[in-house]
Amino acid sequence: MISKTVAAIAAAALICASSPAFAQMAPAKIADTAKGKALVDGKGMTLYTFDKDAGGKSMCNGPCADNWPPLMASADAKAMGDWTIVTRDDGKTMWAYKGKPLYTWKKDGAPGDTSGDGFNNGVWHMAAP
Numbered sequence: 001m002i003s004k005t006v007a008a009i010a011a012a013a014l015i016c017a018s019s020p021a022f023a024q025m026a027p028a029k030i031a032d033t034a035k036g037k038a039l040v041d042g043k044g045m046t047l048y049t050f051d052k053d054a055g056g057k058s059m060c061n062g063p064c065a066d067n068w069p070p071l072m073a074s075a076d077a078k079a080m081g082d083w084t085i086v087t088r089d090d091g092k093t094m095w096a097y098k099g100k101p102l103y104t105w106k107k108d109g110a111p112g113d114t115s116g117d118g119f120n121n122g123v124w125h126m127a128a129p
Contacts, residue, residue, distance in 0.1 A: 035114045039128070049100040050100075058086055068124070072094050073085050083097060114126055
């Protein structure tokens with residue numbers, strides 16, 4: 001009897017853990033880069049913050065966003081802990097960490113590259129964990 005109960009609980013836990021709502025994870029992870037630890041996207045590309053972003057709003061739109069692609073959030077993404085969702089000027093959503101919208105840099109060619117850090121008179125910074 002006890003083994004059937006344990007098996008049923010384990011099966012229920014597996015079903016819950018594999019459901020999309022339960023399995024949501026942070027949109028980025030921490031990785032080693034050429035300049036130390038930083039937040040990176042799912043492909044391992046370094047994430048950056050922009051000094052001109054203020055109040056949880058992205059100021060990088062149009063040509064800026066072509067060079068600094070935002071870390072986009074899916075329509076069903078949910079904020080969690082330090083991770084929040086920012087609505088962009090075009091109505092799409094992107095991820096922010098501790099209130100700062102996150103971007104990749106189109107000139108970073110490989111995971112761990114950090115060529116965007118300090119770019120444009122120091123207004124771009126690696127996103128620190």
